[in-house]
Amino acid sequence: MQTIDQAGSFPLGDRTVNRMGYGAMQLAGPHVFGPPRDRDGAIAVLRAAVAAGVTHLDTSDFYGPHLVNELIREALSPYPDDLVLVTKVGAVRGADASWNPAASPDALRRAVEDNLRNLGLDRLEVVNFRAMPGGGAGGPAEGSIAEPFAALAAMREEGLIRHLGVSNVTAAQVAEARGIAPVTCVQNQYNIAHRGDDALIDALAADGIAYVPFFPLGGFSPLQSADLAEVAGRLGATPMQVALAWLLRRSPNILLIPGTSSRAHLQENLGAASLALPEEEAAVLDSMGA
Numbered sequence: 001m002q003t004i005d006q007a008g009s010f011p012l013g014d015r016t017v018n019r020m021g022y023g024a025m026q027l028a029g030p031h032v033f034g035p036p037r038d039r040d041g042a043i044a045v046l047r048a049a050v051a052a053g054v055t056h057l058d059t060s061d062f063y064g065p066h067l068v069n070e071l072i073r074e075a076l077s078p079y080p081d082d083l084v085l086v087t088k089v090g091a092v093r094g095a096d097a098s099w100n101p102a103a104s105p106d107a108l109r110r111a112v113e114d115n116l117r118n119l120g121l122d123r124l125e126v127v128n129f130r131a132m133p134g135g136g137a138g139g140p141a142e143g144s145i146a147e148p149f150a151a152l153a154a155m156r157e158e159g160l161i162r163h164l165g166v167s168n169v170t171a172a173q174v175a176e177a178r179g180i181a182p183v184t185c186v187q188n189q190y191n192i193a194h195r196g197d198d199a200l201i202d203a204l205a206a207d208g209i210a211y212v213p214f215f216p217l218g219g220f221s222p223l224q225s226a227d228l229a230e231v232a233g234r235l236g237a238t239p240m241q242v243a244l245a246w247l248l249r250r251s252p253n254i255l256l257i258p259g260t261s262s263r264a265h266l267q268e269n270l271g272a273a274s275l276a277l278p279e280e281e282a283a284v285l286d287s288m289g290a
């Protein structure tokens with residue numbers, strides 16, 4: 001049976017997770033809205049991930065909405081002791097599948113309560129505050145996140161949340177959050193072709209904070225690159241495996257959460273845990289995003 005042990009592990013809060021995790025967003029229907037096309041298949045993907053040794057699972061109640069958390073509960077509850085479920089709050093979905101900011105203290109409390117109920121938990125292990133600058137799907141932009149992060153910190157004090165993280169944020173916002181409460185992880189867009197966070201990753205590594213790249217395979221339009229394909233060909237691997245192996249090699253604090261609704265893709269992605277990248281191939285890949 002395939003093992004992901006070679007990916008290594010890293011602390012996430014007061015737990016240690018395998019660096020090869022799984023992101024559940026792709027389990028919802030088209031546009032991350034509505035039920036999956038293949039419900040049994042989605043449950044099978046979740047169970048296969050955990051059976052293979054995944055201990056870090058990324059989700060949100062705004063996937064579906066609600067439906068992905070309900071699937072996770074059905075597939076995996078009672079949860080294994082070593083499984084860390086990480087969720088995120090800060091947005092709500094419109095009836096038209098839009099993503100809308102929802103960062104008032106009341107909205108954040110409702111989101112935490114929704115996650116608790118739909119995952120079937122008394123306490124959430126890790127909650128990321130997902131910033132929605134400009135009111136939508138844009139990337140990080142400066143601006144204070146003190147009010148929403150303090151609201152989550154208060155819920156942590158109350159015992160509803162064990163650890164906090166931030167998502168879609170700048171380095172200054174990470175620093176601001178750390179001044180309010182400990183930050184366990186940062187979840188931003190990053191992959192072999194999109195490397196705006198290089199300095200942030202290194203700074204977080206020095207402080208022992210996990211960096212969790214979203215869209216590690218390029219997101220809704222998966223990565224396509226001749227360099228990636230050529231390296232993969234030489235190594236007898238697939239381009240997606242090479243992209244993930246490059247991330248594992250990039251920094252020890254990078255935790256992977258590739259998303260897929262397919263068991264075959266899941267197995268392929270988990271295979272990246274044991275893909276060693278020789279120096280000369282790594283050098284080709286390093287120059288890709290430069």
Ligand SMILES: NC(=O)c1ccc[n+]([C@@H]2O[C@H](COP(=O)([O-])OP(=O)(O)OC[C@H]3O[C@@H](n4cnc5c(N)ncnc54)[C@H](OP(=O)(O)O)[C@@H]3O)[C@@H](O)[C@H]2O)c1
Pocket residue numbers: 022023024025026058059088130167168187188213214215216217218219220221222240257258259260261262264265266268269
């Ligand atoms: N914090 C945030 O704002 C944020 C934003 C986006 C995502 N996330 C989290 O990050 C996780 C990862 O991001 P993501 O799922 O959007 O993007 P991703 O992991 O970069 O890529 C997922 C896409 O790649 C395809 N794929 C996966 N494995 C493949 C393979 N081996 N070969 C070919 N295609 C493959 C998937 O389609 P198939 O289903 O067909 O495999 C899907 O279209 C999400 O699941 C979610 O938990 C967080």
